Amino acid sequence: MDTLLSSMVHSLDSHPQVCDIDIKTQTPVLENELSSWEYKHCVFLPTDLKEYYLTQNGMLLTWSIKVGTNIYRVGRVAICELKEMVMIEINHITKQLLLSNLPVKIIRIDENPSVGSICLLYKDRVGMEIDEKSIWEEPIIVLLRHGGKMEFLTKNFTNYLRLMVAYAGLEEWPNRVQGVPLSPVAKQWHYIMGKLTLIED
Numbered sequence: 001m002d003t004l005l006s007s008m009v010h011s012l013d014s015h016p017q018v019c020d021i022d023i024k025t026q027t028p029v030l031e032n033e034l035s036s037w038e039y040k041h042c043v044f045l046p047t048d049l050k051e052y053y054l055t056q057n058g059m060l061l062t063w064s065i066k067v068g069t070n071i072y073r074v075g076r077v078a079i080c081e082l083k084e085m086v087m088i089e090i091n092h093i094t095k096q097l098l099l100s101n102l103p104v105k106i107i108r109i110d111e112n113p114s115v116g117s118i119c120l121l122y123k124d125r126v127g128m129e130i131d132e133k134s135i136w137e138e139p140i141i142v143l144l145r146h147g148g149k150m151e152f153l154t155k156n157f158t159n160y161l162r163l164m165v166a167y168a169g170l171e172e173w174p175n176r177v178q179g180v181p182l183s184p185v186a187k188q189w190h191y192i193m194g195k196l197t198l199i200e201d
Contacts, residue, residue, distance in 0.1 A: 004165045005061075005077075012063055012075070012168060017192060019071060020064040026057035029082050041087055043105055043122055046138055049157040057081050061169065065192060074189045077169035078110050079161070085109055088119065088144070106144070109157075114172045114186065116145040118153070118160070143174050151178060168193070 012018045034050055045053075058081035064073045088106040105122040112118055120139035141153045141160040153174060154160050167173035170193060172186040182190060 004162065008077075008165050008168050009061075015193070017065050017067065018063055019066050020062070020073070022062050024060045026059070026081055028055055029053045029057045033082060037082055037085070041105070041107065043107070043139075046120075046157055049109075049120075052079070052157065052161070053082055058084070063168070065189060067192075072189075074171045075169045076113070076171075077164055078112075080108070080110055088117070106142075107139075108144075112143075112174065115174050116143055118142075118174075119144050120157075121150075143178075153177065 009021060009023070012021055031054065034045065034053060038044055058079050059077070061075075061077040062073055063075040064071050066072075086108055088108055090104065090106070105120075107120040107122070108117045109120060110118040119142050121142045122139045123137050138156070140155055141157065143151045143153045145151065154163060154177075163177060164173065167176065170186075171189055172182050174180075175182055175186070176190070
């Protein structure tokens, strides 16, 4: 993943309109901190996410585009710190999740200002006791939009991180993944960046 990030930063740095690239990372978490988090929330974190936190405790990379004399911050690649990874109350979630009548757990791993919350969605394994950590299936990555609608984004954390890096965290990038129309402003930024950061549709 470091190679992908380095390649993304190099590509951004070579673009004549990109400026103010800023990267903040945190020191890795300890294994006992991960275990404590899992014990508190009664779920096992997926292996790829645990390996990420053992490498660094979250990150924030931002970058801007210069248009004339104006500078606009349009790129954001972020994973929250372990302590900021919180459970979202089910009663705040759209009722579509409850149609299966199976328990779910939803854990936010990032708050994307342009589209909503990026979350791990755990579903119950049918027929298991509800207080056991092992009842939960491997989580998928979902987007909980500001309006409350929940949408599948990708199957695991590794894929999510690769997608975010491939799009360089450009404003509203999850909409491109899902084929949702961009806002006029975001469409302008995507047009300016062209093929530099975007995956072929």
